[in-house]
Structures are given as C-alpha cells and as structure tokens.
Amino acid sequence: MTLDLAQDPVALTAALVDVESVSGAEGHLADLVEAALRALPHLQVDRDGDAVVARTRLGRGRRVLLAGHLDTVPTAENVPSRREGERLLGCGTSDMKSGDAVLLHLAATLPDPAYDLTFVLYDNEEVQAARNGLKRLAEQHRDWLDADLAVLMEPTSGQVEAGCQGTMRVQVAVPGRRAHSARGWLGENAVHAAAPVLATLVRYEARDVEIDGCTYREGLNAVRIEGGVAGNVVPDLCTVTVNFRFAPDRSESDAEAHVREVFDGWDVMVTDSAPGALPGLTAPAAQHFVEAVGVTPTAKYGWTDVARFAALGVPALNFGPGDPNLAHTREESVEVVRITEAEALLRGYLQSAHP
C-alpha cells in the first residue's frame, strides 16, 4: 500500500483515517507518510521515531512550517471512515487527519511556493506530554523546526486561533487537628477552615487581556476538593486543587506569583504548569497569513502545541478544517467543504509573493 498525496484532500483524509494510528501505534502510518514524501524530489525528508519532517531547500527569505500529529485517541468502532452526505465520519476525521491531508497534499503539489516550507507529522500528541513527538523534535532536532511562522492544523473549523493561554495547577492545603466528632471542639476542622479559600475563589475577578487584537480570558477554578478521615472524625486536612488559566502576557513564574498572592497566607504547592504562547500576529509571515486567509484571529483558550513553537521563538497559529467540538467523540466527523476550503486558503497564502 502506498499513499497518493496528489489525490483530492477529502479522499486523502479518508485514506489516512483508514490506517489506524492510535497513540503509540502510529508507526505504520508514519512509514506510509515517509515513503510518500521521499518520493517527492523537491523535499528533503528526515525521520525521528514516528515523526517525519520534510523540507524544501529553495533559498526563500522566509520559511513557513505546517504541522499535524499522526496519532488519534482510541478508536470507537468508527474506523474505517465513511461518507454521509457532506460529512466524512471516523476516528481522526476532525482531530486531525483532515489537517494532515491538507498538509500532505500541499507538500506534494506545491513544488514552487513563495516561502520555503517545512512539513511536520508527529506522534503521541493525544497522550502525556513526556511522549509528545513535537517535544522530542524540539529537544533533539531543534534545527528541523526553524521557521518564521508555524501553522498547527489542529481542528478550528477554519478559524484562526492565535497563541494560547498558559495553565497551572496548584494545591492549596488547609490544615486542621483531628478529633472525634462527638468532641469536635477538641479539634480544628480543616474542611471548615477551607471556607475562606472557596470564598476567595468566588470573589476572584478574572482578567480579560487584549494582545494583538485577541482577547484572552483568564480563569481561576477549583477542579478538586478533598478532605475527610472517617464519618466520626474531625478532618485534619482539606486540599483544594486550583487550575489557573492565564493569558500569555504572564510567564509561568508571573502566574505562580499571582496565585500565591491570591492565596496569601495559605500553603500553596504548584503541581504542574505549562506556559502560554503570545499570538505573535505582528510577525510579517503571520500578518501575511491573516490577510491571505481573510479570517479575524481569535484567542486560543485551551493549551496546544503552539506553545512549544512559541517557546522556540517561532510564532504559531492554530488553523485547521476539523471541528473541535467533535474531536474525541464516537461520532467524530468533518465537513468535507472545510477540507477543500482550508486547502485552497493555504495554497493561496503559500503561493502569493510576500508583500
């Protein structure tokens, strides 16, 4: 079996979906992608694990990178793909083999673009960050990712989502002193003592921050609360886990300082965090992209791999044909017109001379 990258991107999406590639088992699909790209004389192809990178060497002044992950969440009796009217159904149709198909079709059919191009197809995006193929490339082959703009083809329904917010989780630990609940006054109830922590969360006023015309909306939410020893014991510990989603004008250390200030006087421990990414819309390649596709960028609230590019100093956007609301569902599907549109918009952008 070989992949025909020159075929219509809708048909190519179906072909990609029909090769199952659940995270950790995307090797066969990576082999097919690598072989198809190596058949193209205008691309230099490299591979690391199950990540494949193909680059033009045209000596253009600027380079645009298109990226997509090859893996999917576990299938749910939704492979192979099937067509129903104007939709293509199946695992990965939205997240994100339709994006991969647009990317691969452009790789095969744009031998003379206005920018030098880099195509990145990587593994293990749908699982824990330590396994992420893009993270591995950034650490081991930093030069493969050089670019003036990265377009991550994650599902956005054809919208342009810029940058992303950071995320930090902290545990606020409220101590008490155990006692038998029949003599509760001999103890200190840690759950009662957590009342002001919850009151602080209720009172908190989250910022809206505008950067490059995109409004980032922060949020501070308890995502877990736990306390209790037994049905007849005054609890000696109550733990509130708080998730802070922060606009990309804050660094992780700024975010931590802010959370510590909010919970001043409490025992606060950071359990995990990931930085945000500035939208980077002032970069010339990004400005040109926004003009070419003619869509007003909006802020990305969820964390995505654009933050990895931002950490490398590469402005990055999310733009893809898939529907984010259908990602990871049993009923996952994509509107075929979004695939065709995304291909046409990107082709126009990559062919037009930079102003």
Next chain:
Amino acid sequence: MTLDLAQDPVALTAALVDVESVSGAEGHLADLVEAALRALPHLQVDRDGDAVVARTRLGRGRRVLLAGHLDTVPTAENVPSRREGERLLGCGTSDMKSGDAVLLHLAATLPDPAYDLTFVLYDNEEVQAARNGLKRLAEQHRDWLDADLAVLMEPTSGQVEAGCQGTMRVQVAVPGRRAHSARGWLGENAVHAAAPVLATLVRYEARDVEIDGCTYREGLNAVRIEGGVAGNVVPDLCTVTVNFRFAPDRSESDAEAHVREVFDGWDVMVTDSAPGALPGLTAPAAQHFVEAVGVTPTAKYGWTDVARFAALGVPALNFGPGDPNLAHTREESVEVVRITEAEALLRGYLQSAHP
C-alpha cells in the same frame, strides 16, 4: 479450663483477657462464662448466640442490670495480658474485660443483694450495629432486659457518664455544570458554590444543653468533602458530609428538622442516624446509684449502647474501670486500682437497701 468467678477481679480480668475474643470469635469465651454462671445456684442463665444473660429471682421490688460486651477489637500482639507495676496490659483490659470481671465477680459473690440483678454479657459490640448482640437481645428477648436501671460497664475511668448524644450524618449535595476549565465561564463551579455551605458550618453556634445536671454539648462538623472530575474540568458536583451530634432532648426527627433548617435551600440527604439517650437520673434506682458511688455524673458525648436501653425505656449509665483513652490502642491497659474500686462501689450500692 473453667473460669473462677470468685477470684480477685484483677486476676479475673487477666483470665478473661487471656481468652482471645475478637468480634465474631467470642464463642469460646461465651462458653466459659455460661458454664461458670450456670454453676451458681442463685442465677437463672439464658443464652442467645454468644450472648449470656443471668438473673436473680428474689422478688425484690426493683431490678438493676449490669452489662458488658465480651468481644474486643483485633489483637495487636498484646495477648496474653501482663502485669507492669500498677497496671494490667493487654487487648481488652480497658475495653472492657475489666468491667466484665467486676460484673462476673459480683454475679458470683452477691447471692443476697438489695435489688434483683441481671447480668448481660454480649457479643459483637465493636463491629457494625447490625451484628450487635445487645440489639439482638432487645429484638428477640426483650423481657431478659427488663430493669429499673442499666449500668453499662464501658470504660469511664470510674466516672459516671449519663445518657448519650445522638448522631446523624447528612450529605449536602451542591450542584454545578461541567465545562472545560480553559473556558470555565461556560460552566458553574460546584466547589465554588459550596462556599456558603462551609460558611454556614463556620458560623454555626452549637447549643450547650443541661439535663438532670449534665451538660450536653452539641456539634455540627463536616467530616468529608468531595468534588472534582479531572484536572481540566469545572466540577459539576460537590458533596459535603456533615455529622450532627445532638443532645438527647432532641429526637432523631427533631435533629433532622434542625439540620434541614440550617442548610435551608440545599439538597440534604440523611445517610444514617442514631438517637441519643436521656440521662434518666431522676429514676429512683439511678439516684440511689449516684449517691452510693459518690461521683457527680457527667454527660456522655459519644454514642454507646446506653441508647439501646433508653429506647427500651430503661434508664442507663456508663460506669466502668477501664480508661477510654486507651481503648483500641496497641498499648491498652488498665489501672488495677480502678478495678478494685469499681467492684467495691458497685458492691456497696447493690447491697445497701434502697432508701
């Protein structure tokens, strides 16, 4: 092996401790107790399961019942008993084989008391209420428990503890609406919404209630709080489990009505409850007991089997030689002088003519 009930109650305590009788495995000890009591011509002996009841039939105007459970919590390399100076160490020394020894010694050596006497030794007090031997007797042999006063010889360090408080657990369920925490404003955070429940607990002013000279101190405590779906999800449910310890002037339904009033507007579900017991110190046999032992009664805060007697209309007190603070510990022990004192005080009470 036979039990010598006439021996010194300290030595008898050691003998009882040396026969292991963890809840559910007290049959051998019950056999020994039954055989020893049956050897006494002045007592009528009945048995149900591993509960043994012995009664005088002297035609006295009033009857006093002494009760103790035969079972212990699981041993912790603390059987057989051993003597260290003024203490006897071992599993059950405090809770409550020292009380059982006093009871059994009196059964054997008081053939002509001022009251008719009932001696109750029962099984499975240290486990779930459904298995409790005294509960079984109350249901199946109500007449065996007839008395004007019941003295439960649980560990009180020689104090007289009267009545007991009731206990009720309720779950206060606070709803919300799930959302991704990156877009928290699309949801309603159930943990945040629990803030006023905790504030209510902090604000709550518990009553002190005086009955028959004993002060009962109520308490309303969260004993558990739970909420949370995942680290990136706004929780849609937070559950606070609250334990209300209430003075015996409230019935269970009064207590429930009070808790529902405190948490008015919230979803409150009663998960379990047990009634309190009035101290019953105005009953003549109880007044006589208090005068005879010369100790001012205090309120019992924890729930004990005295409430079962109260439910049968039998005034009941806790009075025993064991130390409640050492019950259930690996280092469980009893001061031998408390055993001797308790035996002497009870003997004086049971021999003196009622005023």
